Amino acid sequence: MRPTRRRLIKMLSATGIVGTGGFAMLRAGAANAYYQGPASDHFDGTLFFNPGGKQPGGTHRILQLYFMEKWEKWPTRVESPFNDRPPSEVTGARARIAFIGHASWLIQTGGLNVLIDPHWSDRASPFTSWGPTRCCVPGIRFEDLPPIHAVLVTHNHYDHLDLPTLVRLWERDRPRIITPLGNDAIMQRGIPGLVATAVDWGDHTDLGKGIVVHTEPTQHWSARGTRDRRHALWASFVLETPAGRIYAVGDSGLGDGRTFRHVGARHPGIRLALLPIGAYEPRWFMRHQHMNPADAVEAFQLCGTEMALGHHWGTFQLTTEARDAPPQALAEALRQRRIAPERFRAVQPGEVIEI
16 A cells, blocks of 8 residues: 555654655755855855755655665664763863764863764654664763753754754753754754854854864755755864864765865864764765765865764664674775774764873
8 A cells, every 4th residue: 555645754754764854855845944145155045055066866766765775674772881971171282072972972172061963862853753763872971961061063954953952951051052054043943042153164153262163064965844955054063172173074975075175175184083984875875965984984084184983873773784884894994095993983972082
């Protein structure tokens, strides 16, 4: 029996497509729901786009992914060997970087505590009963978080912009929130009274204490619902810190490599890059929006970073590959390019790195 549209959305959500924004491809609205502003080299007056890059595909590709591809089975629950209890602050010319899970990080440096794409919910989905379920608990309990001074949100897909977590952070700490154009409207509609700073590619935001956040291009897209595809901007961030530059990429395809070359040229001497290595199969569907480990190794070289940490794997099943495939493929990609494995590691929730 042919499924109804509502049932199809629920089925697509249950497979994990919602986490990558895929269910939002089912329909795109005309007028921009979140942002009005002048046209630019990545905004046509209504929709944001990737200059020189590919835009997301249509509904038929979503149906093909769901009905024709084999999805590897993930475990229901995986325990990380790490569990972090961060200090209240880190001072001096040091930075402490703790991996929370999926694309969530806590960066402590210069006396400030900064969260990137914070996500403590059990699902990455607009639904409470469908969608990708967390299989590995956060590496830091929410109750163990130090006071949070700033939150950076890279884009609005449900595995990155988690409104329930933002509610908890806003009610507890009133942090400074920085996010690309249009995503501030989503947050403010969902959280009355919230204040967020909307930034464009090329902007910089001074957090004080020697920490500056630069907003940089990323090859990706956005959507929260069925009518808002590419209505909000997506981005990565480069943090200037007392310990050096940290490049945080939430989601990105490699494309022709221009975004990573651009960041490397604009911010030479990056100490650490946080690069996504998961949610990449099948390549016919994902290659323009998510890097596989081989792509991530190329991005590592293009941006000129000293060291990288691989994330965006092992927490939510968003695509078809097995849970343990990304770290295995990363090890092989590093071997083929003769890069020492300690320079680019796939991390697990609760792991801490200091620079």
